[in-house]
Amino acid sequence: MTDPAPSTFSSPEAIKRLKRRRAADVRFRYYGMGAIVLALGALVMLALSIGSQAVSAATYHVARYDVTLDRAVIAPPGEDTPEEISRNVDGFWSLVRNNLLETFPEADLDRASRTEASEFITRLAVLPAARKVAAEPQLIGNEMTVSAPLNDDLDLYLKGQAFPERRVRVGSLSSASQQEAGLARLEGQGAFTPILSAITSLEADGADLSEGSVLLTAGSSTGRLSDLQPDAASLELLTGTLDDFRSGNATARIIALPEAQRVVSDQQIAWTLALKEMGRISREPRWSLLTNSDSTYPELAGGLAALVGSLFTMLVTALVAIPIGILAAVYLEEFAPKNRLTDFIEVNINNLAAVPSIVFGLLGAAVYLNFLGMPRSAPLVGGLVLALMTFPVVIIASRAALKAVPPSVRSGALAIGASQMQTVFHHVVPLAAPGIFTGAILGMARALGETAPLLLIGMVAFVGDVPKGPTDESTVMPVLIFTWSNNAERAWEPMTSAMIVILLAVLLLMNGLVVFLRRKYERRW
Amino acid sequence: MDTDHTPQAAGTVTPPTADALPAAAPRIDCRDINVFYGPTQAIHNVSLSFPDRAVTALIGPSGCGKSTFLRCLNRMNDTIESCRVDGQILMDGQNINDHSIDAVLLRSRVGMVFQKPNPFPKSIFDNIAYGPRIHGLASSREDLDAIVEKSLRRAGLWEEVKDRLQAPGTSLSGGQQQRLCIARAIAVRPEVILMDEPCSALDPVATARIEELIDELRKRYCIVIVTHSMQQAARVSQRTAFFHLGNLIEMGETEQIFTNPREKRTEDYITGRFG
Numbered sequence: 001m002t003d004p005a006p007s008t009f010s011s012p013e014a015i016k017r018l019k020r021r022r023a024a025d026v027r028f029r030y031y032g033m034g035a036i037v038l039a040l041g042a043l044v045m046l047a048l049s050i051g052s053q054a055v056s057a058a059t060y061h062v063a064r065y066d067v068t069l070d071r072a073v074i075a076p077p078g079e080d081t082p083e084e085i086s087r088n089v090d091g092f093w094s095l096v097r098n099n100l101l102e103t104f105p106e107a108d109l110d111r112a113s114r115t116e117a118s119e120f121i122t123r124l125a126v127l128p129a130a131r132k133v134a135a136e137p138q139l140i141g142n143e144m145t146v147s148a149p150l151n152d153d154l155d156l157y158l159k160g161q162a163f164p165e166r167r168v169r170v171g172s173l174s175s176a177s178q179q180e181a182g183l184a185r186l187e188g189q190g191a192f193t194p195i196l197s198a199i200t201s202l203e204a205d206g207a208d209l210s211e212g213s214v215l216l217t218a219g220s221s222t223g224r225l226s227d228l229q230p231d232a233a234s235l236e237l238l239t240g241t242l243d244d245f246r247s248g249n250a251t252a253r254i255i256a257l258p259e260a261q262r263v264v265s266d267q268q269i270a271w272t273l274a275l276k277e278m279g280r281i282s283r284e285p286r287w288s289l290l291t292n293s294d295s296t297y298p299e300l301a302g303g304l305a306a307l308v309g310s311l312f313t314m315l316v317t318a319l320v321a322i323p324i325g326i327l328a329a330v331y332l333e334e335f336a337p338k339n340r341l342t343d344f345i346e347v348n349i350n351n352l353a354a355v356p357s358i359v360f361g362l363l364g365a366a367v368y369l370n371f372l373g374m375p376r377s378a379p380l381v382g383g384l385v386l387a388l389m390t391f392p393v394v395i396i397a398s399r400a401a402l403k404a405v406p407p408s409v410r411s412g413a414l415a416i417g418a419s420q421m422q423t424v425f426h427h428v429v430p431l432a433a434p435g436i437f438t439g440a441i442l443g444m445a446r447a448l449g450e451t452a453p454l455l456l457i458g459m460v461a462f463v464g465d466v467p468k469g470p471t472d473e474s475t476v477m478p479v480l481i482f483t484w485s486n487n488a489e490r491a492w493e494p495m496t497s498a499m500i501v502i503l504l505a506v507l508l509l510m511n512g513l514v515v516f517l518r519r520k521y522e523r524r525w
Numbered sequence: 526m527d528t529d530h531t532p533q534a535a536g537t538v539t540p541p542t543a544d545a546l547p548a549a550a551p552r553i554d555c556r557d558i559n560v561f562y563g564p565t566q567a568i569h570n571v572s573l574s575f576p577d578r579a580v581t582a583l584i585g586p587s588g589c590g591k592s593t594f595l596r597c598l599n600r601m602n603d604t605i606e607s608c609r610v611d612g613q614i615l616m617d618g619q620n621i622n623d624h625s626i627d628a629v630l631l632r633s634r635v636g637m638v639f640q641k642p643n644p645f646p647k648s649i650f651d652n653i654a655y656g657p658r659i660h661g662l663a664s665s666r667e668d669l670d671a672i673v674e675k676s677l678r679r680a681g682l683w684e685e686v687k688d689r690l691q692a693p694g695t696s697l698s699g700g701q702q703q704r705l706c707i708a709r710a711i712a713v714r715p716e717v718i719l720m721d722e723p724c725s726a727l728d729p730v731a732t733a734r735i736e737e738l739i740d741e742l743r744k745r746y747c748i749v750i751v752t753h754s755m756q757q758a759a760r761v762s763q764r765t766a767f768f769h770l771g772n773l774i775e776m777g778e779t780e781q782i783f784t785n786p787r788e789k790r791t792e793d794y795i796t797g798r799f800g
């Protein structure tokens with residue numbers, strides 16, 4: 001070519017057009033990146049907010065009580081079968097409480113402080129100890145260390161999540177002398193200046209300390225400070241001895257929230273700190289979240305019953321929805337004639353997949369419970385309801401997977417004389433299997449996270465026992481989360497998050513299974 | 526085990542149609558075939574027969590119904606819902622369109638090779654062995670091995686794949702895949718092999734290989750090949766049928782069709798004036 005026509009490549013218009021096109025390209029790329037950043041940001045925020053809550057529920061404080069297993073208390077005559085021992089909550093609990101009263105003599109002085117001490121341990125928390133003794137009766141009469149989770153409010157206090165508290169070191173004390181009416185006088189050159197300046201700074205931040213408490217702790221002794229001056233203050237000893245303060249090294253805790261508005265009193269804080277100082281409280285992983293069933297007390301509650309309930313429910317759902325879904329899909333896609341009727345069926349299956357899940361709950365309640373008279377709150381019914389919801393999803397996913405199998409595979413098999421059934425089951429279904437499995441598992445994952453329809457068939461009932469079969473009364477994980485999140489006590493919040501994390505972990509596991517199956521099957525060709 | 530197919534003497538030999546068949550007994554004899562896709566007719570009154578141990582080529586412009594007609598011969602049109610086939614197709618004196626004839630059995634006697642190689646996503650061995658397995662042609666593992674080897678040998682693929690029978694069939698080159706498909710068809714001991722543009726997805730070298738193979742297979746089978754390449758028809762076939770708009774225009778010895786067509790439309794097509 002003599003004239004390479006440079007104009008088409010370098011004319012001003014062409015360059016302008018090119019620039020605009022490039023700019024559009026770049027813009028589009030930024031929009032895409034922006035969308036991804038937004039999505040990731042939302043995901044990270046979700047993970048952080050749930051994760052940070054859940055982490056605090058992953059551990060809890062357990063207190064130890066050295067008791068003598070007094071036969072008269074835990075296995076009195078006439079109530080000494082293992083069965084009865086294992087249910088003797090009152091007996092074990094009184095042993096533990098008496099141990100606490102022995103440790104803190106001041107708790108035994110009046111009814112009010114005995115009550116305060118009683119709140120340390122939930123009665124049911126001694127059940128594991130009772131079961132252990134029932135299983136090993138030779139322990140009776142001997143010493144035993146009973147471990148029981150600390151009351152949830154004290155647990156939160158020790159984790160620093162109950163209410164704001166400012167801790168300051170006080171200077172060395174020169175004297176501590178007993179005065180009239182339980183008050184002691186503490187003195188030390190400038191010893192209380194740190195407290196006073198902390199109070200000033202807190203008040204500058206808008207805190208109202210007029211009804212708050214200032215607790216002073218030294219060793220295992222704690223008292224409430226009043227009448228604060230830079231060099232001296234009055235101390236109302238809550239537990240322990242004055243001697244601890246003489247040896248110095250005291251820490252003050254400034255709590256702005258008035259005692260009357262708190263769920264833990266100054267006295268309980270004092271005892272808790274003392275037990276901790278004695279090494280009788282330790283922070284342990286909360287396995288009970290997975291090994292206990294639901295309870296009205298957060299420190300005892302766990303998700304085992306719900307986990308097993310979910311398992312039974314999913315089992316029923318899988319057994320019903322997956323075979324029906326796959327067979328229906330195979331029939332519709334490979335065998336059914338294409339006519340008005342099958343079109344109608346197809347449209348309705350798609351509609352079924354779009355029906356809000358609560359409608360299936362209503363349907364389940366009407367048909368399974370009222371008409372067929374199946375048991376309420378049972379995984380059997382829950383599973384059947386979720387199966388109704390899941391199988392359209394399985395059908396749609398399976399049909400898509402079957403459609404994606406190239407027709408040449410079918411004609412190849414038919415052309416060498418395979419029957420239609422052989423063609424479908426020897427060639428088409430194996431090729432579609434990864435897609436079918438994916439659809440089935442994703443449908444199951446959706447069912448696993450479903451709450452609304454199960455509320456309507458009564459699976460929201462409080463269930464303290466692990467269900468033994470699909471007809472036992474039961475609940476499921478998302479419903480448990482829903483229930484816990486409605487509970488008033490503060491301690492339920494992290495528990496709820498922890499349960500969410502467990503549910504998400506199960507879902508992740510299922511998605512992992514999808515990926516695994518896909519990989520495994522795709523390697524076959 | 527006998528894998529040679531002695532053609533049975535056709536019981537009811539029909540007199541040659543207007544296009545004057547040679548004296549040899551036809552393997553397949555089609556009479557007044559009409560094919561409809563729903564309301565539209567794709568094949569109009571075609572009568573055509575195919576001699577044994579010879580290659581018949583179906584040529585014609587795209588969309589003229591060659592594939593449709595070919596699919597009548599092993600009733601693959603049954604799998605197309607809207608498709609309806611009228612007329613008699615006689616094989617051994619029996620009308621294969623008859624309800625008493627099982628399409629599945631028929632397809633084991635009339636093999637088919639498609640335009641695009643479509644090996645199963647399985648190993649080379651399983652590709653060949655699948656047919657004999659479902660038809661119960663092998664009584665033992667040794668039998669099966671023998672069938673696989675024989676089929677691959679006949680398809681001229683044995684030397685190339687004998688060391689990797691367990692490799693996936695899809696890992697072969699396009700031409701090898703097509704020969705694998707031919708071997709797969711051979712393995713169920715067919716009498717007729719239908720080929721629908723078997724080389725249109727292949728390069729010239731692979732095409733030449735397949736054409737050689739077809740010439741080789743002609744000694745044992747009745748072969749019907751659809752092709753859009755007139756050179757190919759001229760190279761591999763002994764007889765040629767020219768279709769146009771669903772009608773059979775002309776049928777005769779390949780040499781005669783290409784050198785001395787009786788019909789104007791045939792001549793126009795062959796000389797490249799349309800299609």
Ligand SMILES: Nc1ncnc2c1ncn2[C@@H]1O[C@H](COP(=O)(O)OP(=O)(O)O)[C@@H](O)[C@H]1O
Pocket residue numbers: 562567585586587588589590591592593594605607
């Ligand atoms: N599955 C089908 N459904 C409806 N019409 C079809 C189908 N297959 C082919 N046809 C029509 O039948 C006619 C012949 O097609 P075909 O046999 O594929 O032609 P060729 O193989 O000669 O190119 C065409 O008009 C085509 O549109």
Ligand SMILES: [Mg+2]
Pocket residue numbers: 591592593721
């Ligand atoms: Mg065609």
